[in-house]
Amino acid sequence: MSFKEFNFYPKISAGIATCGYTTPTPIQKEAIPSILDGKDVFGLAQTGTGKTAAFVLPLSQRLMNGSRKKARALIMALADVVASGRNH
Secondary structure, eight states, rough: OOOOGOOOOOOHHHHHHHHHHHSSOHHHHHHHHHHHOOOOOOOOOOOOOOHHHHHHHHHHHHSSSSSSSSOOOOOOOOOOHHHOOOOO
16 A cells, blocks of 8 residues: 555655555554544554654545634644644
8 A cells, every 4th residue: 555545635645655655554544544534533553653643644635625713623632742742
């Protein structure tokens, strides 16, 4: 499987290619389709497995459509874990 199969907007695909990514990680393969379908997702994976991209890429795709005058996404994370990269 490659990132091309997700049919992201060209600018998102270009960003993925610029970073040198071609193949999604297991968490990305599982989460991205569900998020693109508008489903809520709870994911658990080790540090460095691509969790951030697993939600940011499809969320960016969804946010490119529709109104920009109201909140349409909520991301909840433990700030100290995200900032430091630690596992708790």
